[in-house]
Amino acid sequence: MKLSMSQYPSAIAQASQAVNEIDHQIMEVRQHIARLEGNADMVVAFETALKNDNQRRARRFEVLQINPEYQRAYDALNRLSTEKANAMARLEHLRNEFSVAKLEAQMQIAQQLVGLESRELVGL
Template sequence: MNLNQYPQAIAQASTFVNDLESQINSLRQQIYEIEGRVDSQIAGGEFKNDLQRKAARFDLLQARSEYQDAIADLDQLKDAKAKAITKLELLRNGYSVAKIEARAAIVAQLAGLESREIVGL
């Protein structure tokens, strides 16, 4: 990749990470809403203690396919985000290396010019 292509690639990778984060937040909100409805349902129940309420909450959440699907989707998005962040960091590091290599090439050229001047060419 050429040095001038890195900023665009980094911007695209960063935008992709941000889009994944937005999707993750949206899924989390859906999960919280489902949990809230289940908690409301449990609050109206006749449970004797906190342990029974927790068990009922667990059972009700496990029975909801939309909840299970949202949890699975959330896990996939988290994995995708982790991979996207790795790609973004790789691009950033590649850009840093490319800049260093370009500077080294310039220094080598300048050193070559100076040695020619010393010799008198």
């Protein structure tokens, strides 16, 4: 759907706002993931049976993998990343369409001016 010249600024602003909202959601999910990872670190920190860093990392991984909330958060992060990429593509598409529309308008004005000058030279 091609927009009129006056509609592009508003559409671009809305598309930009959509990208910003997705960014905000991504940051919220990342904070949630960080909290879940912090909780896993606390669980691992108090397990005295773990003797070295490799065991602690493996146990941390295990704690996170059995947490369904952690997997849902990562799924949400992946979904939001895809949504953001699509929203960025939409925003860029609108910007490009607006640039083309401006160039077409400039071309039309230039052709009209050339036509007027030609008529003046001919005496019409």
